[in-house]
Amino acid sequence: MAGEYRVDTLAVPETLNLLHDLLDRVREENPDVESTDLMLFETAVIEIANNVVEHGVPPGTIRYTFVLDVESDRLLGRLSDGGPPLHEHERSMPGTDSENGRGLALARVALDDLGYERVGDHNEWTMVRRRR
Amino acid sequence: MMQVHTSTIGDATVLRCDGRLTMVAAPTLRSAIDEAVSGGQVRLVVDLAGTSFVDSSGLGALVAGLKRARQAGGDLRIASAQEQVRMVLNLTNLDRILEPFDSVGDAVHGW
Numbered sequence: 576m577a578g579e580y581r582v583d584t585l586a587v588p589e590t591l592n593l594l595h596d597l598l599d600r601v602r603e604e605n606p607d608v609e610s611t612d613l614m615l616f617e618t619a620v621i622e623i624a625n626n627v628v629e630h631g632v633p634p635g636t637i638r639y640t641f642v643l644d645v646e647s648d649r650l651l652g653r654l655s656d657g658g659p660p661l662h663e664h665e666r667s668m669p670g671t672d673s674e675n676g677r678g679l680a681l682a683r684v685a686l687d688d689l690g691y692e693r694v695g696d697h698n699e700w701t702m703v704r705r706r707r
Numbered sequence: 708m709m710q711v712h713t714s715t716i717g718d719a720t721v722l723r724c725d726g727r728l729t730m731v732a733a734p735t736l737r738s739a740i741d742e743a744v745s746g747g748q749v750r751l752v753v754d755l756a757g758t759s760f761v762d763s764s765g766l767g768a769l770v771a772g773l774k775r776a777r778q779a780g781g782d783l784r785i786a787s788a789q790e791q792v793r794m795v796l797n798l799t800n801l802d803r804i805l806e807p808f809d810s811v812g813d814a815v816h817g818w
Contacts (some may be wrong), residue, residue: 588730595727595760617791621729625762671770673770674770677766
């Protein structure tokens with residue numbers, strides 16, 4: 576395993592940059608990872624975090640932890656948040672005229688596998704992108 | 708923080724988005740588009756040369772802008788999209804309605 580990367584923060588729009596910064600660091604420290612893989616992985620992580628920010632109640636009080644492992648054959652992300660349970664995590668891609676509702680569908684197509692589970696009072700997301 | 712810079716080329720209004728077009732920045736682009744269309748500028752080009760990253764909120768702002776411009780009798784075109792933006796447009800099928808032009812010059816050509 577090349578290394579572990581972690582963000583533990585409050586789910587508010589202002590902290591989303593921490594995830595972008597983390598992915599920038601992964602990019603710098605792992606030049607052997609294809610840029611497309613990291614780009615799509617970053618796209619997915621941000622959509623999951625957006626979802627936590629949008630649905631966290633009361634707003635601004637929910638925390639989440641994101642951990643990324645760079646493995647020899649895949650990027651593995653795990654995000655755990657204390658927000659309410661999610662009922663529509665398998666939504667399909669909306670039509671082209673829709674102004675919203677693409678987040679989780681985009682995360683799903685950017686990854687090879689997106690898992691969601693409610694564990695106790697937390698949501699547990701697992702994101703896998705196989706390295707090309 | 709993303710900045711939107713507005714300029715004009717002929718009849719077209721060019722909105723240049725520098726930075727990440729995400730949940731935090733999408734309202735800024737929506738406001739800039741609303742302002743342009745309210746002011747009678749309905750031929751819009753969103754210049755994405757400096758947009759390093761877009762998320763679903765940013766895409767929503769582009770779709771809203773396209774609808775707004777078309778309802779006013781105009782159109783919205785995007786130009787100079789970088790790799791992540793192109794991939795995301797493709798994955799969401801939005802490249803069918805928001806065809807990326809290679810440059811702002813190409814986008815305004817023929818308008």
